[in-house]
Amino acid sequence: MVYQLRPYQRDAVNSVITHFRKTDDPALLVLPTGAGKSLVISELGRIARGRVLVLAHVKELVEQNHAKYESYDLKASVFSAGLGRKEASEQVVFGSVQSVVRNLNSFDDENYTLLVIDECHRVSLEKTSSYHKVIRHLQSLNPRLKVLGLTATPYRLGLGWLYQYDCKGSVRTEDKRFFKDCIFELPLSYMVKHGFLTPAEMIDAPVVFYDFSQLTTDSFGRYSEADLNKLLKDKTRATRQIIHHVVDEAKNRKGVMIFASTVDHAKEIMGYLPEKESALIIGDTPGKERDQLIESFKQQHIKYLVNVSVLTTGFDAPHVDLIAILRPTESVSLYQQIVGRGLRLAPDKEDCLVMDFAGNRYNLYSPEIGAPKPDSKAVPVIVPCPACGHDNTFWGIVDDDGDLVEHYGRRCQGFEEFETERIQCDFRYRFKECNQCGAENDIAARKCHQCQNPMIDPDQKLRDALNLKNCMVIRCSGMQMEEDSDRKNNIRIKITYHDEEGAEIAEYFRLDTPAQQDAFYHHFGKHALINRAEAFKASSVSVVIQQQKKFRKPDFVIAQKQKHYWQVLDKLFDYQGKYRKAEEL
Template structure:
């Protein structure tokens, strides 16, 4: 019988504690190589009722089943790929495809449904996982549903759960899981010797340039990837020459290609008798044979396109070559995780990133697409509740946050009964003119009074039509000060200018400056300093962001700024954009 590691026992305890007080679906996050199958085995052993454990590939079904039977307990397997369809046992390990197609074989209620690699669950009620979950909930409305994954983030969906036990809100949109009840950071696994140390080479002299590609809904388009690679066709031979040199003293190499065409090109540079290619279209029996030959070290190089990121276990892999852009930190972690398992004689795993992904192995998932430029995850404290949010942002060399792109605090508080109160602080917002409530910058209706919020395009159209209104496309702003009167000048690309002034003499003056200017213009909202003099502001001019448009109306023969538009996305051109 296996002895659980401390963190594995903590994960089991967290699941037991959660389901004692709630029946809402929960997720446990453990890095690749953390031994999820042992956690599953212990939960199955402790469960009082019947248990079904699902996985998406037969290899995981078999692996989880073997770990459970190491407890000297019997369990069934329901998987067409393993040629077994047993549903009469107290514990059954099944493949999702086989179970979903044979729900008539499962007529008795179960108490616990465990889903391995649960980030694969879709919100489509007609897809396999929701069909299975709904089937067993009809048999037992008190069903406990527990997911396990290394990456609780799905491209096209985002976070797969709503709330994190550390007190953060991931999303309020419908998700397969309600709460993450336990998460173990990758850093812990590495520090305690549970994983092979990675050697990161993320700045090779020869690399692809994918920065101009657009990422639609979290995905790169294959056609655009191929076009981009075609313009860099001279780079691939150079990369492969360098990679073969780096692989000369390595035992097993996994190569992650950008497209099918790209993968076939890569394969052409590798030794034919030591290399194989696995695609989504590769026949199952052929795929099984190739993977088996790779695991038996009959093959040294294995090229794939987005098919071996999860559910693949070859511990002797000691070189990961990334030749594709990755859409999220989670996907980056999945790729690198293929090389971090422990293996006899393996001292480290070389990670070579030829795609310029710029992710840190220890970075947390942010949950939003990465903004362009030199951005990285930054921690921003909420001034209302104190919660430490993780947003994309920019840092100085000494680690000071100079800008972040967070909108709303992710924090929440819950009581002993599980009732949740969300923090409502917004770092960036659109104010309702009817009730003054702060709304998301993309909202069309006020969340408090349901009034229709001003549409930026409509607002600009009306302002441009008005004879007594001036609209400038702001290309920058500058500051000037006279005694304690601060004037901000907004500059149009054609030379026009608008300005507004604030005094900083009294506490009331400074509050007006904070509410009317600082909170909107500071690049790192929520971290605004307390200014007492114009000289302090003048010294930090670069920390203020300019609006996209400034609108001013004529009042008593003077143009008074009445509105500024930030984060504009619409049909009107911004400063210096091509029409």
């Protein structure tokens, strides 16, 4: 059988060839569900001059990738204990990482030139992980080994971006990553628009839904199972109604996947589904039983498949045409992975119904931002950098007309490439100023990136002020700007900061001269402007008051008592620390 690559698949393959001709740095491809990763892998294996090892974390993916490769009359070996085969004689080998790492002596061959890792978001940052052991072994035999990763989820909450630089000129993380570059990325919207995936029919506002907004996540962006169970225990009636709704909508559907929050939740869901048409798969489901259930579902002997965090990747059942989400999803990527289970093309399949009962509120076609959604109203926004012109994508708030009200970006993600290095643009939208040299630093920085001096801890500032009798700290709940005049009738702007308990402090700025306007910007404007990328000149008091919506209030204001008035000493914006802010009641 002769295969033909789709245009984007050819582009992906060409990007790999171009990259590895220039460098041996590990790279990855971002391809959404249904993009045909197996075909891209097959083409890379076919054209490779040396030997190729393709790794996956589960036997299902090993089997799928191998079957796709051999369907094109190409020969390859399989090395996977789960599949009952440990062969490594062919030029291309498809293996499970667990089996390969336990049998590294079977891969003592310096002719391996390319290592492909499918679902590479599974590669741990720990150098002692199985993947890294395999990589080190092959590199010890061939120092110029090329390592390529493929994934649909390049960002993981708690771990961050899998790579440092993307193919569109953005810095994704300042931290070192094993995969240095994303060399090709295909958006999900392209796949649907060009008919390579089934359109999703979204039901975003069902009558009954869960509210997970009160729950907090750990440092890895995960919800506690105990917290989820506690919340869901009081939602039995809601769960029953939700499943009845799903069953009703599924009357004319062929395959239904239900994503539950916890094992207890999944078992409850099973109690409301037709017994002979339903199956449950969880992490503890024995491998043989799991295989039988999945095959039964694929053959459409059962209609409903309930799972808990085990079928978000590496699962291919094209007939699925209804996805019910009954769990919170922590990122755009995970949400797209879940919905993607139902977007593959199949005969007589017109769309996939997506029912979100967890209030995730993600746009299926949104780009990954690389940060948790800071506000339920937040949407991806494009923010140009005034320094380098790079178009940044951040979370932001827009008004009814679609105009930007506020965004949550900290630093421009653009970079400039030189012969031996890449330098990130240093423009910052939110920053903490160094008291020693005046350099702008990230709001979480502990030492200045310019002079290396320690940054003053905001908690220490607040503690010191609270311990002084002649100091006052305003936990700012509101800010007001108005025109005022001094004793000589000079017009000035009065900015009043209101405490949630009724106290207030004011500071004043005249704007008659360029020096006064610079002072206003230095002491207030550059910290308070919601969008520093937008040009703003404080040319007069009236101009500032007319555009006061462009400024945000500080979190805390520190003032010191003078003879007849209170003098503002400091204003803390973007506060992160142990003290409660006014809005966090």
